[in-house]
Amino acid sequence: MFLDDSSLAIMRASLNGLQVKQQVIAHNIANYETPDYKARTVTFEEVFAKATKDGMVSDERTQYLARIATNTNTEMRLDGNNVDLERENLELFDTYLQASYLYQKIGGQFSNLRYVLNQAMK
Secondary structure, rough: HHHHOHHHHHHHHEEEEEEEHHHHHHHHHHHHHOOOOOOOOEOOOHHHHHHHOOOOOOOOOOOOOEEEOOOOOOOOOOOOOOOHHHHHHHHHHHHHHHHHHHHHHHHHHHHHHHHHHHHHHH
8 A cells, every 4th residue: 555655664764763863963952062962973874774775675564763872982172072063053954954855755655646546536
């Protein structure tokens, strides 16, 4: 069925991953001036690449989870904080663009379904 399509499941999981990424970036920005705060990063693209390579995409029960890691290797300031505000803002904008693209793709799939249903009604 259309709603059980693996591509729709991947797009839905991608939106969930992007939401987690936006939350982590917002948390990093909010803690920009917190001493000894270590920035966190989110990765989920590798999870999707491995899932598609292993053929797990067709399994509708498969959950694609984002991974959150703390960057402890660098320091941006003397107080031990390593949040790079410019980088975080760019990451937030990039995440926004990716989410916008996914919303357009999902909307396009529903437009295609609406077209097919309208043609079938004639």
